[in-house]
Amino acid sequence: MRTRLKICGFTDVEKAVYAATLGIDAVGLVFYAQSPRNVSIQTAQKIAQALPPLVSVVGLFVNEQEDVIRDVIDQVPLNYLQFHGDESGADCRIYNKPYIKSISMKNGLDFDALFEEYHDASALLLDAYHPNAKGGMGKVFDWDLIPKERSLPIILAGGLSAKNIKRAIKIVMPYAVDVSSGVELEKGHKDIVKMTAFTQQVQEGDRETL
Secondary structure, eight states: OOOEEEEEOOOSHHHHHHHHHTTOSEEEEEOOTTSTTBOOHHHHHHHHHHSOTTOEEEEEESSOOHHHHHHHHHHSOOSEEEEOSSOOHHHHHTTOSOEEEEEEEOTTOOHHHHHHHTTTOSEEEEEEOOTTOOSOSOOOOOGGGSOSSOSSOEEEOSSOOTTTHHHHHHHHOOSEEEESGGGEEETTEEOHHHHHHHHHHHHHHHHHTO
């Protein structure tokens, strides 16, 4: 199975378009004012309009007000919503759009309850837990916490880079991987060389697990 690839946190058109030429499946745009990767609606529109066909656009929100999310949806052609806060399943599904729910990987998570709560999610995105941040910290969590039996597709995030992604694919066998800080020069500024290397390592990892 081919591992799908999402790169999150683009802030300029050029880097997003370049990533699309590498064959990534999805571009993540952050609509969270406290993030250094936050984009305006105007920038998000430009990025979405510049992408080639069949590259999905994912809008990331963190405990955002409903009217704010609907305003973004009205102006930016998002294929998926990604909820990175404490949103319930009911909170996620009121927009009638496919959604991804991010889960902070704390010890003792009840995955059966999570699979039930977000039963209609397109996927669960598993990220490292941090008490004061909502993703993008470049921290790896214990992949052994991920259950082998899954009723939803799993997107692996958290501290991924070209150095560890092949091992991650071999151990976790996720439906997709999501990278942000691992392909940056600094927060909010993607690096062409790192994106290229990461994409190549994902493809090699897939070949090695066939």
